[in-house]
Amino acid sequence: MQSPSQAPMIEITGLSKSYGAKKALDAVDLTVGRGEIVGLIGPNGAGKSTLLAAVMGLLAYSGSLQVFGRDPFHQRAAMLEHMSYIADVASLPGWMKVRDLFIFVDAMHPRFDRDKAMSLLSATNITLNDRVDTLSKGMKTRLHLITILAIDTDLLVLDEPTIGLDVLVRRDFQDRLVQDFYNQQRSILITTHQVDEIENILTRVVFINQGRITLDLEMAELRDRFTKLLVTTGETPVLDGLELVHRRELPGRVELIFKGGEGVNSRLATQGEVVTPSLEDLFVAINTPGSQA
Numbered sequence: 001m002q003s004p005s006q007a008p009m010i011e012i013t014g015l016s017k018s019y020g021a022k023k024a025l026d027a028v029d030l031t032v033g034r035g036e037i038v039g040l041i042g043p044n045g046a047g048k049s050t051l052l053a054a055v056m057g058l059l060a061y062s063g064s065l066q067v068f069g070r071d072p073f074h075q076r077a078a079m080l081e082h083m084s085y086i087a088d089v090a091s092l093p094g095w096m097k098v099r100d101l102f103i104f105v106d107a108m109h110p111r112f113d114r115d116k117a118m119s120l121l122s123a124t125n126i127t128l129n130d131r132v133d134t135l136s137k138g139m140k141t142r143l144h145l146i147t148i149l150a151i152d153t154d155l156l157v158l159d160e161p162t163i164g165l166d167v168l169v170r171r172d173f174q175d176r177l178v179q180d181f182y183n184q185q186r187s188i189l190i191t192t193h194q195v196d197e198i199e200n201i202l203t204r205v206v207f208i209n210q211g212r213i214t215l216d217l218e219m220a221e222l223r224d225r226f227t228k229l230l231v232t233t234g235e236t237p238v239l240d241g242l243e244l245v246h247r248r249e250l251p252g253r254v255e256l257i258f259k260g261g262e263g264v265n266s267r268l269a270t271q272g273e274v275v276t277p278s279l280e281d282l283f284v285a286i287n288t289p290g291s292q293a
């Protein structure tokens, strides 16, 4: 039997959720272990928020779902001691002063460390007397992140956390997540449409579309599973026996994505420029109707 520290933080089997005739989640299997930063990526309406809401115990579902070995729908309070959830980092109550915010979170969360929050705040130009609605979006993001980082949780669930923020603030948010929150004992489950930006901090990516998981991949495996070939328009590479997943015509060049890593890579090396596809390449390839992935 697994000890609690080895047990997966999230263990989902056959999870389904329907809204009337609409299947928002369709037999989803997903496990998130300790030390993972998992990106849940999918097009609009794919089921990402529904999945996170189920994980947070906010909706009833069919199938099996355990978070820290508990059923989140019926044991939400106990589960919340171990995790934090953020839907939008710029959504703090505007009328509160920073001081009141810390008092509020302290009262709400048993594992909020006010001294840690104060120490993190002192590294910014935000003061306890500032009202949240007088802060810029970037400062609000920073403040939100400080309140999260000061909560001693094991799992952070982020649903489109940096939507509407500029690239500098988004990058700062991601870097701080990795530097200040993440370690081998903690995990992050994050959804975002900014696939290219999140790529570098993920340890694993899970694609979801129409309520189903379409790809579940360790980031370290990406180069072994897919290869991208760039050729000049008009050239006709020899592709016999290769599994083409997606073809994209661009001005002056064609991009081709194939299944397979090292072997495919060496076969294609003479045909054009060979690279590992980005997550965004893969996302488009897999979610384009008619693709072979």
Ligand SMILES: Nc1ncnc2c1ncn2[C@@H]1O[C@H](COP(=O)(O)OP(=O)(O)OP(=O)(O)O)[C@@H](O)[C@H]1O
Residues within 6 Å of the ligand: 019, 022, 023, 024, 042, 043, 044, 045, 046, 047, 048, 049, 050, 051
């Ligand atoms: N409360 C609801 N009532 C009815 N249908 C819903 C409800 N919530 C979600 N849905 C439907 O379930 C499907 C999945 O929605 P969900 O919000 O989980 O997608 P998403 O991947 O988070 O999308 P987005 O990237 O656009 O936020 C969609 O078809 C959506 O219309």
